[in-house]
Amino acid sequence: MGAGIGAGIVALGAGIGIGxxxxxxxxAIARQPEATGKIQTAMIIAAALIESAALFGVIVCxxxxxx
Amino acid sequence: MTEKSxxxxxxxxxxxxxxxxxxxxxxxxxxxEEGSGKRTDFILHHIKNSHEWHIAxxxxxxxxxxxxxxxxxxxNGLEFFMSSDFKDxxxxxxxxxxxxxxxxxxxxxxxxxxxxLDLSITKNVASxxxxxxxxxxxxxxxxxxxxxxxxxxPKGLQSLIEPIIIFVRDQIAVPIIGEKKYQRFLPYLLxxxxxxxxxxxxxxxxxxxxxxxxxxxTMTLSIFTLIITLFSGNKNYWKHIFNTPGVPWWLKIxxxxxxxVELNGVFTKPLALMIRLFANITAGHIxxxxxxxxxxxxxxxxxxxxxxxxxxxxxxxxxLVAFIQAFVFTLLSAIYxxxxxEDHHEEEPEKIAA
Numbered sequence: 001m002g003a004g005i006g007a008g009i010v011a012l013g014a015g016i017g018i019g020x021x022x023x024x025x026x027x028a029i030a031r032q033p034e035a036t037g038k039i040q041t042a043m044i045i046a047a048a049l050i051e052s053a054a055l056f057g058v059i060v061c062x063x064x065x066x067x
Numbered sequence: 068m069t070e071k072s073x074x075x076x077x078x079x080x081x082x083x084x085x086x087x088x089x090x091x092x093x094x095x096x097x098x099x100e101e102g103s104g105k106r107t108d109f110i111l112h113h114i115k116n117s118h119e120w121h122i123a124x125x126x127x128x129x130x131x132x133x134x135x136x137x138x139x140x141x142x143n144g145l146e147f148f149m150s151s152d153f154k155d156x157x158x159x160x161x162x163x164x165x166x167x168x169x170x171x172x173x174x175x176x177x178x179x180x181x182x183x184l185d186l187s188i189t190k191n192v193a194s195x196x197x198x199x200x201x202x203x204x205x206x207x208x209x210x211x212x213x214x215x216x217x218x219x220x221p222k223g224l225q226s227l228i229e230p231i232i233i234f235v236r237d238q239i240a241v242p243i244i245g246e247k248k249y250q251r252f253l254p255y256l257l258x259x260x261x262x263x264x265x266x267x268x269x270x271x272x273x274x275x276x277x278x279x280x281x282x283x284x285t286m287t288l289s290i291f292t293l294i295i296t297l298f299s300g301n302k303n304y305w306k307h308i309f310n311t312p313g314v315p316w317w318l319k320i321x322x323x324x325x326x327x328v329e330l331n332g333v334f335t336k337p338l339a340l341m342i343r344l345f346a347n348i349t350a351g352h353i354x355x356x357x358x359x360x361x362x363x364x365x366x367x368x369x370x371x372x373x374x375x376x377x378x379x380x381x382x383x384x385x386x387l388v389a390f391i392q393a394f395v396f397t398l399l400s401a402i403y404x405x406x407x408x409e410d411h412h413e414e415e416p417e418k419i420a421a
Contacts, residue, residue, distance in 0.1 A: 041238075044391060045394075045395060045398065048347075048391045048392065048394075048395045049343075049395065051347065052339070052342070052343035052346065052347065052395075055342075055343070055346030055347055055350050056342060056346060058346065058350055059342070059345075059346050059349075059350075062353070065107075066107055066111070
């Protein structure tokens, strides 16, 4: 059960992080639509790095759950 | 103009439909296998490496491709078997010539004292050889076209690969490592990018091996990055690690705290690369497999279509993740290389605001 709660909290953390990044990216694109390409690229990179942190947690939860 | 855009739209539509059909087939191939045993066995079986290549199961018939088992031991030397030798007609594990394959798909000697080296062509190795064949055939043909017709405009496969190579060069190598030094590292960056991308993509097909989701494979890739970083480190790089400028002396002299922290950083960066790639790919596969398992857990007519749609959606996201993870691995490797070859910057004196 601990693994389940842990995975939930991990998803929460990832959601908050990527949501913040996405929000700032939207604002930045709204301010300067010509820079959309660069902002999108940076947003995707940041999202990938945040997701990797979240997946560290998921792996730990998975190991707990299956052993 | 309108005819060309109409043609393009038709091609995109065809590709989209075939992708969706492919993923739906993926589902039906997996779906047959759900049966007795713990729920997680089905998922783990598809994530893990194995000595045979299991393609599908229809009812009670398993379609598997047996793979070579190659063992080296000091007393018996190099021995070759087929993985089908280790199973009898009812697919139960048996021992053969003093070895057997246990429940975790590890090859073990019957006499537990012997040390063996398992050099088998497992599912992952076979998948890697397949992806290597694909990569060689694509890139050698593209390179030959460049060598033979240097000045003609790109055609065919060349026009697919060239923009991607230029993307890696102009968006990853040059901005990060710099105009003067990127050429040393560009071959490795391109290799690792295409290797990870093609293996991520191959892992999404039905009956595929989960190669980049195997931590040994990602560990090897990140060790390559570590070795290249360490061997191209210049004096400035090592100075930053062992004698970080701008850090007070008492963090370095009695107890070298700062050097220990920096040295730690040298090893945790490739470690993070390894876990990031492994976790992203494996988690993606687990999500898709769990969605399929949902169909069998609920066994309701409503859940079926919902799960299939959600699964197709997750598969499309995994396509994006396949590219993003290759890109992020390459990007971070380039950042580590740039730190290794960075020139010494003079410390600017602090400016007092006027």
